[in-house]
Amino acid sequence: MIWLVTLLACFGLICAEEPFNHNVHNGRVIGGHDSKPNTWKWQVSLQHDSYNDNYFYHICGGSIIDAFHVMTAAHCVLSMDPTEYRVVVGEYNLYEYDGSEQFIRVDRIVVHPGWNGDLANGNDIAILRLADPVYNNGYVAIANLPYPGETLPHGFTCTITGWGLIDFEGNVPTVLQEAPLDVVEHSVCSQYDWWGSVALNTMVCAGGDGIISGCQGDSGGPLSCYTNGAWRVHGVVSYGPAGMCNQYKKPTVFTRVSSFLDWMYSVMNLA
The missing domain is CATH 2.40.10.10 (Trypsin-like serine proteases)
Known part of the structure; x- marks a missing residue:
């Protein structure tokens, strides 16, 4: 659900979120490849229950930033009702139960106060507080973060x-x-x-x-x-x-x- 910048008349750009086709094929993040299991331990699948029927589907990614918090994009927040969401940590195969997953409900959603729905304005970040803590089962890790103001050189x-x-x-x-x-x-x-x-x-x-x-x-x-x-x-x-x-x-x-x-x-x- 990568959002695509909204400009006047949305010229050349998608201006609204669209549900994507869930056909399952072996393939790639565009130009990428399958990751090795248990490698990117801070990766989260953010999942949404659209119809309140306890059926969750993947909408976005996220990162574990401490035992009770996940960082994601503000535009991933489709509703401010935390009961509509869960995060899955320790996930690898979205369509199989690997035994490494933890399914945790969201307790609170905090969207950056500067987010106004316009991606060109920036501030596209949100923090989710979890109802229960992530526990260390060997398949999860808290993400390391950069230093304040740190930037990366061209070509890194x-x-x-x-x-x-x-x-x-x-x-x-x-x-x-x-x-x-x-x-x-x-x-x-x-x-x-x-x-x-x-x-x-x-x-x-x-x-x-x-x-x-x-x-x-x-x-x-x-x-x-x-x-x-x-x-x-x-x-x-x-x-x-x-x-x-x-x-x-x-x-x-x-x-x-x-x-x-x-x-x-x-x-x-x-x-």
Whole structure:
């Protein structure tokens, strides 16, 4: 459910969330490959119960940031009623019970106060407080986070993970996908023939080679980068281009985690 930036008349861009086709085929995060089980332990599947019938379906990714909190994208919050959501941690195959999963209901949703529904305005981040804590069963881990204000150099290779669309036909994978994405620094990503003015300093651009990208269903999930001796979640999947997700000079855009740490910690410290 990667949202795609809303502009006037939505010219060339998808302007609303659309449910994606749940046909199951073996495939890839676009241009990626199956991840190894038990690798990206902070990855979360955010799931929604649309009809209050206790049937949950994957809508977005997320990251475990402490035992009681998950970080995701604000645009993944379809309703502020926490009873409509659950998170699944320790997940690998969405369509099989692997024995590693923990299914946890959401107790509270906090969306960044600067989020106004316009992806070009940024602030696409939300924190979910869980009804019960994540416990260490060997298949989960709390994500390491970057330092405040930390940025990554142009060309630095990170990894996107998720269960998002694997092609333009709307096919989704059964198991967690991963793909390498090279960071595109802000001075490049904000050029008119890249993302222009909708690429903000509070965002991370990565990809744009026309081959590898995130896509719908990856939203809210992590951009994991190996920095300062550890894998750290530097980005939250926010938006990409309308139509085919892997377009040249239209990299996947992430909320820059290092720009929001003070707000995140204030939310996590609430009673």
